[in-house]
Amino acid sequence: MAKRVKKEAGDMSFMDHLEELRWLLIRSTIAIVIGGLVAYSFSDFIFDEIIFAPKSGDFITYRIFCDIATKYDLDKSFCMDELPFEIQSRTLDGQFSTDLWTAVTAGFILAFPFILWEFWKFIRPALYDNERKYAIAFLFSTSILFFLGVLFGYYLITPLSLNFLGNYRISSIVKNDIDLQSYISVIKTTAISCGLVFELPIVMYFLSKLGLVTAATMRNFRRYAYVIMLVIAAVVTPPDVVSQLIVTIPLVILYEMSILIASRMNRTPKTS
Template identity: 75%
Template sequence: MAKNKNTGGEMSFLDHLEELRWILVRSCAAILIGAVVAFVFSREIFDDIIFAPKRADFITYRIFCDLANKYDLDKSFCVTELPFAVISRTMDGQFSTDIWTAITAGLILAFPFILWQVWKFIAPALYDNERKNAVSFIVFTSLLFFLGVLFGYYLIMPLSINFLANYTISKEVINNVDLDSYLSLIKTTVISCGLVFEMPIIIYFLAKLGLVTASFLRKYRRYALVIILIVAAVVTPPDVVSQMTVTIPLVILYEASILIAARMNKTPKTTE
């Protein structure tokens, strides 16, 4: 149990709720500050980041096109333009998009601070040797999250945009994509990838609680691999290089999770 800062005794349930309330307040404040910063630079964020994968000269398309030409693979990335336009169909569409995008960016920027707040809340329930790992936990978890965001932005998102933009049911249909739909794809992709990259951290806590074991993860490794391959096949063109580019990092994460679970299963519990 956590200690009461005023009395030094164990905190009551209401004290825990009060502490949680202030953690939420501080986290929301951090997100708001990040959102304000993102709103100030919103034009650069939209032109240079959000709409960059919509352009044919985006770095991912150029790299895959070079690989396709070098190894005689699928040439779907070697295009001069992506056949769709982004439109706003409501009067307040661009303003509300600007606000919510700034909030999303604020959440991403404030992620390390939010982690620190969460750690402060759960730290009293940990052993002394575990509390000493606060900095390592925050740095490693934040690093995984930002790597996941970059993975989603530079790989999953352009692969998805290229596939969906070139998928047609008839030449009669023109792709005029709604702004909300385009932004939803980006937000869902980068944030979900950021969370997926937290798999080793999640496995660490699940193994610590005894809910997951290394043997369990090894037993279902083949099923996990099939799911990863299916995901890679859906979001990539039909060539081996593209599919392996998406598959390999996810497989590495899964194998790292097995190693973490094995180490946790062997680690004896110590007292304070």
């Protein structure tokens, strides 16, 4: 049997690229399933100590905001024993399906560095020789940014959102009994979304490399970007400046990092 020889990017046909992409997806899916099985075996800890932790008033974020509010005489909505709503499962398979899909989400988070490695191998043939040596730096920085984003979403955006939405009232007649899947969805969506948002500098690197984004464009859009960040912070935080700044500052840092990366890419000559 003839030994399969890996082709370079220039020698690969469209079908060859599709075949590589297919195996990338297969290996990534297997990694997510393995990570999900590991997470499923620790489901009690994941639900009791992680997912349902932000519902308690003793959650670390609430305690920090309560201490800040007490010290500076600000809004004390975070000084509480528990969020004013109950979590319920309204379907027969609700708890099972929630357990299953939460394990899949955790599996994706755990497998993220491996998925990145597979992505890097897929795009590596299209890179210049002087860019291929940055594989470890790419994997490390991208993984760190993703995990920082997940932590940022879980420890900051999630409790702020739960506190805002859980205390929001259109009438005292309406009682908040939150569906389990709705509660889980807020946490999963927030954590994953923030993890992906924190990849902004990496995305800007590739977009700048392709010539689709320039530092000048991002600088011109900066004032609008800051307004959007402030609006987001104002929605998910109490009506005080300190809370809004805590949410806004990391987003501003990410945006400025993206401008620096784009600026460097725009003036870096392409060499083979």
